[in-house]
Every structure is written in C-alpha cells, then in structure tokens.
C-alpha cells in the first residue's frame with residue numbers, strides 16, 4: 001500500500017490505512033501510471049508522447065516500458081529501452097539515439113548511462129532479434145557514422161574541454177551512511193557559460209588501483225602499445241584508464257576468454273556467458289575485474305582484452321551554482337556510489353573519480369550539457385516551489401543563487417529531504433542563511449531516518465497542501481529533482497492528491513490539471 005497519508009497526520013493507524021486505500025483508489029494510484037502521465041506531459045517529446053510514446057517515462061521500469069512498446073517497430077522498441085531522460089548524455093535524445101541504432105549509423109549500444117546495463121542488454125537483444133550485427137556494447141572508440149554538426153567547444157560530449165578541480169569536499173558529516181560531496185571546478189580559460197538547470201558532463205578516468213591490478217593480472221607491463229577501434233595507438237595503461245569501460249563486461253570479452261581458457265570448466269562457463277550473461281552475478285561476476293579473477297585459466301594478451309571492452313561514457317551532474325554568483329566556477333553535488341557485491345567493494349567510476357582520484361589542481365575533461373527545458377521562470381516575480389531530496393538539491397542551490405544575485409522578487413519554497421538531519425542536511429548553513437534573508441520564503445525538511453516511520457518530501461507537501469495549493473493558484477512553478485525510480489512518481493501522486501483535496505477535483509481532472517501545468521512549463525522535472 002502506498003503511504004499517501006503522512007504518518008504525522010492526526011489519524012489512528014486504522015484510519016490512516018483506510019484513507020491510504022481510499023485515496024489510492026480514488027486516484028487510480030498505480031505508481032507507474034501516475035509517473036507516466038506526468039512524464040508524458042513534462043516530456044520534451046510532449047505532445048506526441050501522450051498517445052504515441054507511452055513508455056517515455058523515466059519512472060517506469062524497463063519491463064513495463066517494453067510491454068508498452070510491444071508490437072511497435074524496432075526503432076520505437078529501441079527507444080523504450082533507453083533511460084527516458086532525454087538528458088543528452090549519449091549525444092542524442094532517447095528517440096534519436098534509437099533511430100540511429102535502427103538505421104545502423106550508430107554502433108555503440110553502450111551510450112545510455114542512465115539506462116545502465118539493463119538498457120545496453122536490451123538494445124543488444126533487440127538488434128540481435130532484428131538480425132543485426134551490432135556488437136554487444138561499444139568496442140573502444142567505435143565511431144558514430146552519423147554526419148553531425150560540428151559541436152561548439154565545451155558543449156556536448158564530443159567537445160569537452162579541460163577544467164581544473166578546485167576542491168572536492170564532503171557535505172555529509174562523519175557517520176553518514178552515504179557520502180555526498182561538494183565539487184568545484186575552475187572554468188577560467190574555458191569560456192564555458194551555463195545557466196541554472198544545465199548539467200556538467202564529466203569524462204571520468206577509471207580507478208588507478210583497479211587499472212594496475214588488471215595490468216598485473218594480465219601479466220603485462222602497461223606500456224604495451226594497443227590499438228583502439230578508432231585506430232589510435234595508446235599505451236595499455238592509458239587505454240584501461242581513460243578509454244575502456246571496466247563496469248560492464250562485454251560478450252566479446254567472455255568469448256575471448258573462452259577461447260583462451262586452459263581449464264575446461266572455465267571455458268564452458270565463459271562460452272555460456274558469451275551467449276547470455278544473465279547469470280553472471282550468480283557466478284560472482286559483476287565487472288571486468290571480477291571476470292578475470294573468476295576465470296584464472298584465461299589470460300589473453302592485454303591488447304586483445306582492451307579491444308573487447310566497451311567505451312567509457314561520460315556522466316552528467318546537475319549544476320549546483322549560478323554564474324551570477326560564481327562567474328568562473330561550476331559547482332556540483334555528487335553522491336559517492338559505493339556498494340558491496342560478491343564480497344567485493346564496488347565504487348562508482350565517476351563519483352569516485354571526483355571524490356577520491358582527481359586531485360585538486362589537476363584537470364578533467366568536462367562539457368556543459370544544456371537542459372532540455374528545466375529552467376527558472378522567465379518572470380522573476382513568479383513564485384517557485386522546489387522539491388529536491390538528496391542530491392536533487394543541486395539545481396535548486398543554483399536557482400536560489402541566481403534569484404538572489406538577480407534580485408528576483410518572486411517567492412521561493414524548498415522541500416528538501418535526506419536520511420538524517422545531523423549528518424545529511426546538505427548545504428545547511430547556506431540554506432538557513434537564505435531563509436534568514438527571506439530569499440528562501442519557506443523550507444520544509446524531511447529527514448527520513450530520524451524517526452521510526454519514514455518521512456519523505458511528499459509527506460511534507462501533503463502536510464502543507466493548503467498553502468502549496470495557494471502558491472500554485474498564484475502562478476507558482478513547481479520543480480522536482482533527484483531519484484526517478486521512487487521519489488518522482490510518489491511526489492507526482494502527492495500532487496494529484498493535493499489537487500483532489502484542495503482543488504475539489506476528481507481524479508481525471510487532477511490528472512489533466514498536472515498535465516496542463518507541465519505543458520505550460522510550470523511542472524518541470526530533472527530526475528535520474
């Protein structure tokens with residue numbers, strides 16, 4: 001049962017359970033559907049998507065998206081397999097990336113980072129079913145054959161520029177369960193311009209310890225010359241460090257190792273994995289290092305291994321600063337991804353590059369990724385409501401800096417949430433200062449793990465429903481940033497509930513109301 005009625009609302013458990021059921025029923029509260037409606041309306045593909053692209057919704061799981069695309073032409077099925085963010089990280093929008101794969105002018109099936117392994121696998125499966133000859137994932141440096149306009153320097157993945165890291169400091173306190181960092185790059189000399197709502201793209205480098213371990217396991221020196229698919233010749237160390245994806249083992253890697261394995265059992269397991277790696281995790285295999293550790297009888301030459309690996313991809317981060325306040329800097333709010341798998345610690349490539357490996361004073365390749373429509377209102381008097389739990393706070397720090405520096409008279413309301421007030425109240429001093437100065441008209445906080453029952457931003461929105469409705473009636477713009485899979489759908493549901501309860505609407509009208517709000521640019525989402 002969805003928790004639509006806040007734990008703090010004055011009801012008994014029994015009443016709350018009944019009300020949750022009642023409201024869920026009233027809203028037809030199937031989470032996926034709720035998300036789909038808002039995403040369709042808010043989507044840049046907008047008007048076409050509502051009827052023709054129902055899977056274009058980042059809150060839907062891959063299987064649900066593929067069900068919605070069943071029976072459609074290959075291109076649309078390929079589109080449904082994408083992450084549905086239209087974030088531009090792959091160099092396309094979801095639909096145009098699908099189109100170039102379908103017409104075979106794009107051979108790299110591993111470009112959609114938001115979709116992750118699941119998307120890469122589905123793309124491979126779909127192209128294979130279509131009798132295509134696409135490789136599993138990109139082979140290093142695989143080129144895009146689509147004739148494309150020359151990108152402006154610094155804008156987009158194909159035109160990155162070097163920027164110097166100024167600092168990367170923890171925002172979370174000691175004892176936090178997840179680390180979040182404030183990362184600052186110096187843009188001096190790059191000429192880069194951005195506006196609130198844009199993202200910064202980073203071409204990360206792989207963990208140098210992991211690279212050295214791979215070189216040692218392959219009994220190589222690292223100085224061996226290897227040829228990339230682009231034809232460039234670089235050292236094996238450079239290739240593993242900055243050209244190759246070490247997260248997702250490709251079927252080409254499994255096939256190569258199967259050919260090289262001295263042990264019969266290894267050979268047959270590797271051959272099976274080359275056919276279908278669905279069971280890889282059960283073999284204890286999660287990334288490239290795992291594969292080499294798990295199958296010690298297969299030790300091909302390092303150059304051959306490099307040629308089977310996918311190409312490393314850039315990562316996007318919502319920009320957390322305004323150039324009105326920081327003319328030659330860009331700030332990011334980076335959640336550092338660390339998790340355990342198969343008794344091994346795994347570290348997210350880019351977040352750990354920014355947290356641990358890139359030293360202040362050294363440069364990274366970066367680019368500005370223009371937003372597809374996550375923008376402050378043109379009218380500086382318009383009120384703004386921002387919902388940004390966790391790293392979702394990033395663009396709202398930028399919004400607030402911009403509005404303060406511009407002297408925008410519009411009111412600003414922030415809903416922020418995270419695990420614990422003590423350790424996870426990101427930018428606490430700054431936000432409290434903005435509240436003191438009345439730049440931040442109102443701030444509602446949801447620290448989920450500070451009490452027995454989880455309190456989330458949408459619960460705070462429901463508690464403040466009357467006031468929130470007044471703001472919307474007064475022309476407020478509503479923004480949501482952060483987790484796509486759980487938070488964005490639940491926040492959307494809470495908004496519908498507010499429209500029903502405060503606006504006296506029925507479920508269908510509430511749904512239409514949010515759709516209209518999104519079409520008018522007054523309900524915008526930047527979720528990932």
Ligand SMILES: Cc1cc2nc3c(=O)[nH]c(=O)nc-3n(C[C@H](O)[C@H](O)[C@H](O)COP(=O)(O)OP(=O)(O)OC[C@H]3O[C@@H](n4cnc5c(N)ncnc54)[C@H](O)[C@@H]3O)c2cc1C
Pocket residue numbers: 085087089113114116117199247315316317318319333334335336337339340341347348349350351352391392394527528
């Ligand atoms: C438009 C946009 C804006 C973004 N803004 C921000 C932002 O402001 N701040 C921010 O921190 N991030 C942001 N992100 C996410 C960011 O781009 C990266 O995806 C994130 O930092 C993780 O990248 P990584 O390289 O560290 O991890 P990767 O090396 O890419 O690893 C991620 C992969 O690890 C695997 N994985 C993760 N957890 C587990 C687990 N528990 N068990 C098994 N496997 C797991 C999954 O396969 C996942 O795809 C944004 C993304 C987009 C598209």
Ligand SMILES: NC(=O)c1ccc[n+]([C@@H]2O[C@H](COP(=O)([O-])OP(=O)(O)OC[C@H]3O[C@@H](n4cnc5c(N)ncnc54)[C@H](OP(=O)(O)O)[C@@H]3O)[C@@H](O)[C@H]2O)c1
Pocket residue numbers: 114178335337348389390391392417418419446447448449454456457458482483484485486487488490491528
């Ligand atoms: N693609 C990637 O590899 C990658 C890497 C990093 C981050 N991310 C994603 O980026 C997003 C932001 O991550 P983050 O670490 O900053 O924060 P987060 O995981 O979104 O957590 C922020 C707050 O939101 C709460 N929350 C959990 N479920 C919620 C829901 N349904 N509705 C509202 N709030 C909810 C959390 O509570 P509890 O945790 O106490 O439940 C926590 O208090 C997440 O989606 C994360 O998965 C993705």
